[in-house]
Amino acid sequence: MQRRNRKMVGGWLVVVLLASLWGACSDTKWVQPKSGGMPYEVLVVGDTMDMIRKALGRDVVGLPQHEPQFDVSTVKRGGLNASLRLARNIVILDIDSGVFTNTRIRYEKNKYARPQMIVYIGTPSLLALRHDMSQQSRFLCKLFERVESNAAIEHLKTHRNAETEKQVEQLLGVKMWIPEDLTASRKGKNFVWLSNNSTANMRNIVVYRHGANPDVTTFTALRDSVMQSNIKGETDGMFMTTVQETVSGIKIRENKHDVLIFRGLWEMKGDCMGGPFVSHTVGDITAEAFLFAPGKKKRNQLRQLEAALYTLKQ
Numbered sequence: 001m002q003r004r005n006r007k008m009v010g011g012w013l014v015v016v017l018l019a020s021l022w023g024a025c026s027d028t029k030w031v032q033p034k035s036g037g038m039p040y041e042v043l044v045v046g047d048t049m050d051m052i053r054k055a056l057g058r059d060v061v062g063l064p065q066h067e068p069q070f071d072v073s074t075v076k077r078g079g080l081n082a083s084l085r086l087a088r089n090i091v092i093l094d095i096d097s098g099v100f101t102n103t104r105i106r107y108e109k110n111k112y113a114r115p116q117m118i119v120y121i122g123t124p125s126l127l128a129l130r131h132d133m134s135q136q137s138r139f140l141c142k143l144f145e146r147v148e149s150n151a152a153i154e155h156l157k158t159h160r161n162a163e164t165e166k167q168v169e170q171l172l173g174v175k176m177w178i179p180e181d182l183t184a185s186r187k188g189k190n191f192v193w194l195s196n197n198s199t200a201n202m203r204n205i206v207v208y209r210h211g212a213n214p215d216v217t218t219f220t221a222l223r224d225s226v227m228q229s230n231i232k233g234e235t236d237g238m239f240m241t242t243v244q245e246t247v248s249g250i251k252i253r254e255n256k257h258d259v260l261i262f263r264g265l266w267e268m269k270g271d272c273m274g275g276p277f278v279s280h281t282v283g284d285i286t287a288e289a290f291l292f293a294p295g296k297k298k299r300n301q302l303r304q305l306e307a308a309l310y311t312l313k314q
Contacts, residue, residue, distance in 0.1 A: 233271050
């Protein structure tokens with residue numbers, strides 16, 4: 001507990017003050033410091049051969065430029081000092097054949113700061129690590145992605161556009177947290193487009209209801225049909241389309257529902273505009289985030305918008 005220095009008149013005042021402060025401190029729980037660093041930064045300890053750094057530094061799928069999944073910095077084993085311990089994401093590698101017979105991974109939350117994720121990787125040798133990282137790297141990336149997504153959702157909880165959320169619910173019958181900067185809206189039939197309306201760094205979310213349950217083969221046609229009708233340029237010959245060869249899709253289970261997630265690139269036919277998108281489809285409802293941010297990094301912005309998609313509830 002921090003106390004301001006004050007000049008006291010009379011020794012008895014000092015005694016009374018210290019006694020009251022001692023009682024107050026004894027009833028107060030220790031509060032962890034706030035973690036340091038930016039979203040999607042990871043500090044790796046003891047990775048002398050850069051195997052973990054390379055696993056975390058692979059390109060993000062669905063962006064128009066090269067951006068790593070995580071921004072990785074490294075320190076030697078024993079270099080995790082008091083300030084570095086406050087990093088938001090940490091990986092600690094321990095190579096010891098006397099302790100480990102195979103590669104093991106465990107993790108710990110909020111040990112030194114909050115929010116924080118520390119992952120411990122124990123392995124008997126570099127050879128074992130090289131063999132096992134081909135399988136474990138996906139788990140490691142997904143773990144940190146979920147940590148950062150949860151942090152973004154927690155931030156969104158107190159930085160929402162409640163009025164726009166009501167409009168979405170009234171129009172489509174679904175609940176979803178909308179980022180507070182998306183103040184502009186345009187409605188269509190079973191469709192709403194939300195945007196911050198920036199010309200240089202445009203962040204967007206669209207939500208629409210459709211009669212089909214798309215899969216990887218039918219998604220592009222469905223998306224193009226909806227976007228061509230609702231997101232046009234200056235003329236009718238300008239409209240949003242999907243760059244089909246860039247689209248990838250997966251199915252996950254989230255909040256007791258199957259969620260289809262598609263990623264890829266979009267472009268405006270007849271105009272020099274484009275960027276990345278990610279969409280979540282639950283039943284006959286699709287929520288999509290897309291960016292137009294020429295010349296700027298897009299990974300963090302798109303992932304922050306995607307965090308809002310995870311709040312979609314029918």
